[in-house]
Amino acid sequence: MVSEKIIVALIVVAILLSVVSIAVTISTVNTKMIPRFSNLNLPDEDSGRVSLRISPTPEGFGAG
Amino acid sequence: MENRTLYILAFLAVSVAVINLSVTYLKINDFREAFSGFAASDTGTINITVLGSVNINFIRNAIDWGTGVVYTNNSNPNATLTTRGNGQGLVVGGNWSSSGVYGLIIANNGSVNVTLNLSTDKNHTDLFGVAPSGLSALQWNITDKDSGSCAGGNLALNTFYDVNKTVSEIACTQLGSASSKNEIFLDFYIMIPADYDAAAKANLNQQVAIYANATVAP
Numbered sequence: 001m002v003s004e005k006i007i008v009a010l011i012v013v014a015i016l017l018s019v020v021s022i023a024v025t026i027s028t029v030n031t032k033m034i035p036r037f038s039n040l041n042l043p044d045e046d047s048g049r050v051s052l053r054i055s056p057t058p059e060g061f062g063a064g
Numbered sequence: 065m066e067n068r069t070l071y072i073l074a075f076l077a078v079s080v081a082v083i084n085l086s087v088t089y090l091k092i093n094d095f096r097e098a099f100s101g102f103a104a105s106d107t108g109t110i111n112i113t114v115l116g117s118v119n120i121n122f123i124r125n126a127i128d129w130g131t132g133v134v135y136t137n138n139s140n141p142n143a144t145l146t147t148r149g150n151g152q153g154l155v156v157g158g159n160w161s162s163s164g165v166y167g168l169i170i171a172n173n174g175s176v177n178v179t180l181n182l183s184t185d186k187n188h189t190d191l192f193g194v195a196p197s198g199l200s201a202l203q204w205n206i207t208d209k210d211s212g213s214c215a216g217g218n219l220a221l222n223t224f225y226d227v228n229k230t231v232s233e234i235a236c237t238q239l240g241s242a243s244s245k246n247e248i249f250l251d252f253y254i255m256i257p258a259d260y261d262a263a264a265k266a267n268l269n270q271q272v273a274i275y276a277n278a279t280v281a282p
Contacts, residue, residue: 004067010074017081021088028092043279044178048122048168050252051271052129052145052160054192056262057136 116176120278124169127252129153132160134258141258142199149207149249158256167251169209170276172239178278180217180239182250183232185273190229191254193261201255202227202272206235209247213240224253227272238281250274 127147134143135157143158153165172178188202203224208214216237219225225233240246260266 007067007070007074010071010078014074014077014081017078017085021081021085024085025088025092028089042118043277044118044120044174045275045277046120046122046125046170047276048125048127048170048250048274049271050127050129050168050254050274051269052191052254052256053131053269054256054260054262054266055131055133056266057133057258 116280117174118176118178118278118280119172119174120178120180120276121171121173122168122274122276123171123247124166127153127165127168129160129162129165129254132158134158134256134260136258140197140199142197143256143258145252145254145256147251149209149251167207167249168274170239170248170250172213172241172246172278174278175241177238177241177281178236179234179281180214180236180248181232181277181279182219182235183275183277184227184229185275187227187229188255191265191270191272192257193265195257195259195261197257197259199255199257200260201253203253205249205251205253207249207251208245209249210240210245213245214238214248224251232277235276239278 129145132143132155134141138157141157143160144154144156145158145160145162146154146156147165147167148154149167151166153162155162170180172180182204186202188200191202192200203226204219205222205224206214206217206219207222214221214236217234219233219235235250236248239248
C-alpha cells in the first residue's frame with residue numbers, strides 16, 4: 001500500500017503548485033498585460049542651407 | 065484501500081495544479097497582443113504616461129549671399145562673408161549683398177532637452193577648390209539666441225570653427241526645451257580666395273547643406 005508520507009507529500013506539492021500558479025498569474029498580468037512603451041523619443045532631423053555664387057573678377061578689380 | 069483513494073486524489077490534485085499553472089501562463093501570454101484596454105465595467109482607471117517628443121527645426125533655414133566678385137586689388141585678395149545672428153551680414157573684400165542676410169536659427173520645439181549634432185555636405189575646398197594662397201575658409205559659430213539655450217558640446221559658443229564634412233559635431237550636449245531658452249544662432253564665416261578654382265567654380269550656384277540631428281539629451 002501507498003504510505004501516508006507520500007500522500008501528504010503529494011498534497012503539499014499540489015498546494016505549493018497552486019500557490020505558484022497564483023503568483024505567476026499575478027506577476028504575468030502585471031508585467032505583460034500592461035503595454036510597455038518602448039522609448040518613443042526618436043531622433044529628429046532638419047536641414048538648412050548656405051548658398052552663394054562667384055562671378056569671375058577682372059584682374060585688379062576692387063572697391064577702389 | 066482508503067490510502068489508495070487518497071493517493072489517487074493527491075495525484076489528481078498535483079496534475080490539475082500543473083495543468084493550471086501551464087494554462088494560466090500560456091493563456092496570459094496569448095492575451096498580451098490582443099489586450100484592448102477596455103474596462104470590463106462602466107468605470108475604470110487609466111494611467112497615462114506622456115512621453116517626451118523630439119522636434120528640431122531650422123526656423124530660419126537659409127543664408128543666400130547671391131552673386132558677387134572678389135576684389136583683387138588688395139595685397140591678400142579674398143572676400144569674407146559673415147553672418148551675425150539677427151544682425152545684418154558683413155561683406156569685406158567683395159561685392160556680395162548683405163541685405164537680408166542673417167544667421168540660421170535652430171530651435172528645439174520638442175518637450176525634452178536634446179543633444180544637437182551638426183553636419184554639412186561640403187568643406188571650403190568643395191566650394192572654391194584648392195587655393196594656392198590658402199585664403200579659403202568655411203567656418204561656423206554657435207551663439208545662444210536665448211541665453212542659456214546651449215550647453216556642452218564640442219563647439220564653444222561665440223567661436224568660429226572650420227567646418228569638416230566628415231565629422232558630425234556635437235554642437236550642444238543639452239539644448240533646452242523651455243520656450244525661453246530653446247533657440248540658437250548658427251552663423252557662418254566664408255573666406256573666398258581670389259585664386260579660387262575659377263575654371264570649376266565660377267558662375268556656379270554653390271550650396272552647402274547643414275544638417276541638424278537631435279536626440280534625447282542624457
